[in-house]
Amino acid sequence: MFIARVRGNVVTTQKVETMTGRKLLIVEPLRVDEKQKKMFGTEKCFVAVDSLGAGTDDLVLVTQGSSSRMTSQTEKSPVDCVVIGIVDTIFADQAEVYRKSGKAG
């Protein structure tokens, strides 16, 4: 899996049938900046199915490949990228490098 930031969403009217009703997010994979103790973007751009209600700027946990069909929402769908969790906190290199705003310490 990888950690990504939600940047936006995609709308497609014409699509294969099984994709009807899927929410499609634009996500950017992130890395840990060891010196600055924070997450930073890779500028890569993926589209992931979301069934958890992630919002813009949320950090999410994303699964790729055949494993992305292992949720009740994506089973047997032509989907290769899915949000499986919304990130609350990330600890790395002996520091807290991310905490979701609105979450108590």
Added chain:
Amino acid sequence: MFIARVRGNVVTTQKVETMTGRKLLIVEPLRVDEKQKKMFGTEKCFVAVDSLGAGTDDLVLVTQGSSSRMTSQTEKSPVDCVVIGIVDTIFADQAEVYRKSGKAG
């Protein structure tokens, strides 16, 4: 999945049997340019099966890997890349970064 621009197509006469009649598009994955609020090309080059009738310069949603066999057109085919939607609009970083021409606002 990833967003790509249709650049052209490929013709193969000699091929494995199950590929007969497949429309094969040349697609280039795109990224979001945050400052210029638009999509830009990565110069990478994939070949994707299309059953939706996407045309040159259309932006499409592309699935890779085993999940690309999860459409009625590609089931059991030696296909690892398929168009699953034609993109109408993309919102990213609080802006509309793409709208298909001919689509009302």
Added chain:
Amino acid sequence: MFIARVRGNVVTTQKVETMTGRKLLIVEPLRVDEKQKKMFGTEKCFVAVDSLGAGTDDLVLVTQGSSSRMTSQTEKSPVDCVVIGIVDTIFADQAEVYRKSGKAG
């Protein structure tokens, strides 16, 4: 899938049993050069199973991953890369960027 140029072949005497008799090609993925209207190499190097009789310098269509087991030649084999077509013509950016020599226009 991706488009690749056949550069040569590999011979292995000692191998897992199911690979006996497989023809193994060295292939280099290609990209479209938009300005020069031709294909160019990426210098990457893959080994693909071929059952179509592709020759050196032919351009071929290559499938990766589990989908490469979806041909009669590769079924249940430990193969992750297979030639599924020999390319005749490639159109991109409103131009013909490749035509197999010996093919009439």
Added chain:
Amino acid sequence: MFIARVRGNVVTTQKVETMTGRKLLIVEPLRVDEKQKKMFGTEKCFVAVDSLGAGTDDLVLVTQGSSSRMTSQTEKSPVDCVVIGIVDTIFADQAEVYRKSGKAG
């Protein structure tokens, strides 16, 4: 598989059901530095499920893709990255390039 160093962990409260109770590690793939005879980081960042109790700075063996569902802990889960071993020693280029601290020679 690849060798990675454990850098930390991720906490997600809101997640798909089947991920409940999974321990999620931040891992950084490593390479062998031939001249300095040691492992060094690639700065890439993955999230892997761990059921072996790996600790921060441990070197672990990581499997990706559908194969990461081939453990009793991850079967049928939307997981594409899993720790399958904790590394004791690495030999490369005729030298020992890593030994887990606390392990006798």
Added chain:
Amino acid sequence: MFIARVRGNVVTTQKVETMTGRKLLIVEPLRVDEKQKKMFGTEKCFVAVDSLGAGTDDLVLVTQGSSSRMTSQTEKSPVDCVVIGIVDTIFADQAEVYRKSGKAG
């Protein structure tokens, strides 16, 4: 598949059960140097299961992903990288770019 050079091996005591007894090689993918007519390293680093007895500096053929479970040794294992052949000769760009030492011409 890709061609790789065997650089060493990894030892893991603590591991998932199904990995017991597996020989784990450190391998570096190679590319063809067209001008110098030889193979050269990419400095990338993978860990592959070997059941063929490959030795240090041997060139091997490596399969990735779900296809790496298609050998009798790796079936149903959490393995995503396996050696399927030991390379004798490589021909590329009209030249022999590699021959295993000890093999007659």
